[in-house]
Amino acid sequence: MAARARQRNGVPAIEWVTGGVGLFVVLGTLGFIGYESCRSNADGPDLAVEIEASHAQPEGFSATVIVRNTSRRAAAEVLIEGVARAKDGSPQRSEVRLDYVAGFSQRRATLVFERSPAEGGVAVRIVGYTTP
Amino acid sequence: MTDTLRYTQGLVRAAGGAIIFALPLLMTMEMWWLGFTMDRGRLFLLLLLLLPTLVLLSYHAGFEATSSWRDDVIDALVAYGIGFGTSYVALALLGIITSDTTASDAIGMACVQTVPASVGAMLARSLLAGEHADADARPGSTYAGEIFIMGVGALFLAFSIAPTEEVLVITLRLSPLNTILLAVVSLALMHAFVYAVEFRGQARRAAHATPGGEFVRLTVVGYALSLAISAYVLWTFGRDDGLHLAELARAAVVLGFPAAIGAASARLVL
Numbered sequence: 001m002a003a004r005a006r007q008r009n010g011v012p013a014i015e016w017v018t019g020g021v022g023l024f025v026v027l028g029t030l031g032f033i034g035y036e037s038c039r040s041n042a043d044g045p046d047l048a049v050e051i052e053a054s055h056a057q058p059e060g061f062s063a064t065v066i067v068r069n070t071s072r073r074a075a076a077e078v079l080i081e082g083v084a085r086a087k088d089g090s091p092q093r094s095e096v097r098l099d100y101v102a103g104f105s106q107r108r109a110t111l112v113f114e115r116s117p118a119e120g121g122v123a124v125r126i127v128g129y130t131t132p
Numbered sequence: 133m134t135d136t137l138r139y140t141q142g143l144v145r146a147a148g149g150a151i152i153f154a155l156p157l158l159m160t161m162e163m164w165w166l167g168f169t170m171d172r173g174r175l176f177l178l179l180l181l182l183l184p185t186l187v188l189l190s191y192h193a194g195f196e197a198t199s200s201w202r203d204d205v206i207d208a209l210v211a212y213g214i215g216f217g218t219s220y221v222a223l224a225l226l227g228i229i230t231s232d233t234t235a236s237d238a239i240g241m242a243c244v245q246t247v248p249a250s251v252g253a254m255l256a257r258s259l260l261a262g263e264h265a266d267a268d269a270r271p272g273s274t275y276a277g278e279i280f281i282m283g284v285g286a287l288f289l290a291f292s293i294a295p296t297e298e299v300l301v302i303t304l305r306l307s308p309l310n311t312i313l314l315a316v317v318s319l320a321l322m323h324a325f326v327y328a329v330e331f332r333g334q335a336r337r338a339a340h341a342t343p344g345g346e347f348v349r350l351t352v353v354g355y356a357l358s359l360a361i362s363a364y365v366l367w368t369f370g371r372d373d374g375l376h377l378a379e380l381a382r383a384a385v386v387l388g389f390p391a392a393i394g395a396a397s398a399r400l401v402l
Contacts, residue, residue, distance in 0.1 A: 015275050015349050022353035026319070029359055029381050030312050036378035037308030074304040099297070100304055104376030132304045 036104070037072060044131060045075035047101065049124050052108065061116045065096075065109055065124050072103040075129040080109060082124045084117035092117075100132060146211060146253035150218040153252025153288070154245050158222050162295040166369060167241025174368045175243060182247055185287070186211050188280055189254045193402045207254070215250025216242055251288055255402070278399060279353060285398025286358040286391040287365070293390050294365045303383040311382045318358075318385075318392040323351040325396030354395045355388070362387035 047069055054063040065080055078098040083091050094111040101107050111124070157163045186208035191201075220242040223229040229238045293299060306314070326346055363384040366372055372380050 011345060011349065012275070018275075018279070018353050019345075019348035022356035023348060025356035025359060026315070026352055029385065030315055033308050033311055033378060033381050033385070036376075036381075076304070100300065102300070102304055102375055102379040105379055106374040108374070132301065 039072070043073070044071065045069050045073045045101070045103075045129065046071035047075055047078065047126050047129065049080055049126050051122060051124055054122065056116055057112070059114075061113045063111045063113070063122045063124070065111060066106055067098060067101050067109065067126070068106045069101045069103060074100055074102045074132050076100045076132040078129040079127040080111070080124060081127045082111040082113070082122050084113045084115075084122040086115045086117060095127070101129075142256075143210070143214065145256040146214045147218050149252040149254070149256025150211075150215050150249035151222065151252070153255070154215070154219055154222070154249035157248055157292060157295070158219065158226065158228075158245055160295060162297070163244055164223075164228050164241055166244050166295055168237040169370070170240065170244065170368075171370060172240075174370070175240065178247065178368050179243060182250065183208060183212065185284065186250055186254055189251065189284055192277055192281060193255055211250045211253040212246065214253040215246040215248075218253070219245035219249045247291055248288060251284065275349070278350065279357065281398050281402050282350075282354040282395035283357050283361060285401075286354075286361045286395035288398075289394030290358070290362045290365045290387050290391040294362070294369050294371065294387055299366070299383055299387050300371060303379065303386045306382070306386065308382070311385050314389055315355075315385045318389045319351060319355050322355055322358075322392045322396040323347055325393075325400060326350050326354075329399050355392050358391035358395050359384050359388045362391045 047067055049065050049067045052064045052066045054061065061084070063082060063084075065082070067078060067080065069075060076099065078101055079095060080098070081093065081095045083093055085091055092113045092115065094113050096109040096111055098107050098109055111122070113122070187201075187204050190204040190207040190211070220229065220238070223238075223241055223245070229241060233241075303311075323346075363372075363380065366380065366383055366387060371383065375383070
């Protein structure tokens with residue numbers, strides 16, 4: 001301990017360095033949160049959905065969708081609907097609900113259909129959401 | 133009392149500590165799910181980091197008085213084993229692990245619970261035997277030791293709360309201004325704990341330390357550590373999935389609130 005560099009009040013310099021790093025982390029985190037909140041002042045969530053991947057399954061067909069929120073405001077209970085047209089032209093509906101999509105964030109969900117769609121593929125849309 | 137008997141008593145006490153610390157999480161649904169949904173790489177890293185943490189914890193407040201690093205390593209492994217074994221048995225007893233559960237899922241579920249359980253096993257001596265780890269007799273009362281103890285407290289509380297969905301729900305409900313207010317309140321509460329330790333006469337340099345200095349050296353460092361540990365625990369549980377960095381930072385502040393309380397109170401308890 002005696003070999004350690006000490007400041008006038010008897011506290012080793014390394015403790016002040018650690019304190020400085022801690023201060024940087026705390027102020028950096030809070031500053032970042034403050035900056036990001038000022039960057040966007042939208043009233044509500046801004047959601048977009050698109051199909052990321054689709055796979056044939058042993059019994060049916062699945063499409064993974066990705067929902068992106070480009071606003072700072074979060075959305076909750078996000079309901080996504082997918083419509084696939086089968087080869088005979090009949091529509092198949094499927095829906096999935098996400099608990100929430102945080103601000104500036106994205107989440108994935110999977111829609112499952114009974115039969116593979118024809119060339120037209122799957123159309124997806126957001127049916128609705130609430131704001132937490 | 134023979135050494136064997138005394139050691140056996142220590143082991144039983146450690147199993148008791150493991151149960152007390154892990155019980156709330158053993159009976160939490162999200163923790164069972166994490167056993168099979170958690171990214172295996174992150175689970176492996178968590179268990180890997182747990183070992184040196186237990187060794188250091190054994191050094192500071194282990195379930196038996198140790199005299200060498202070799203003893204600390206052995207005790208850490210014992211606490212790890214007791215933590216895993218107790219969790220597995222308790223999960224089987226509660227009907228969570230059944231004969232239908234695959235080995236991978238069963239081991240995964242017990243591994244996640246090993247973290248709080250092994251910390252409980254390690255702390256059984258100081259908490260259950262009524263004999264506090266003698267802070268003055270050990271080099272544990274150094275600055276690094278105090279920061280480490282704060283880290284363990286933060287990890288334990290953050291780990292107990294992070295598996296639940298509520299952390300993100302609270303984060304989404306809070307405005308950025310309220311999040312910053314929560315951080316300020318966390319810092320203030322932590323600092324109150326720092327003073328409480330000094331009142332008990334445990335602080336090492338109370339004589340020549342200034343209030344501002346103590347705030348930066350202990351409170352701010354402890355809080356920064358709590359935030360870092362909160363972010364790490366959220367990442368470990370996959371709670372960062374698809375989350376923007378600013379939202380993850382806000383979630384870390386929300387989880388940092390209990391973590392900060394855990395960090396500050398650990399200095400009082402251990």
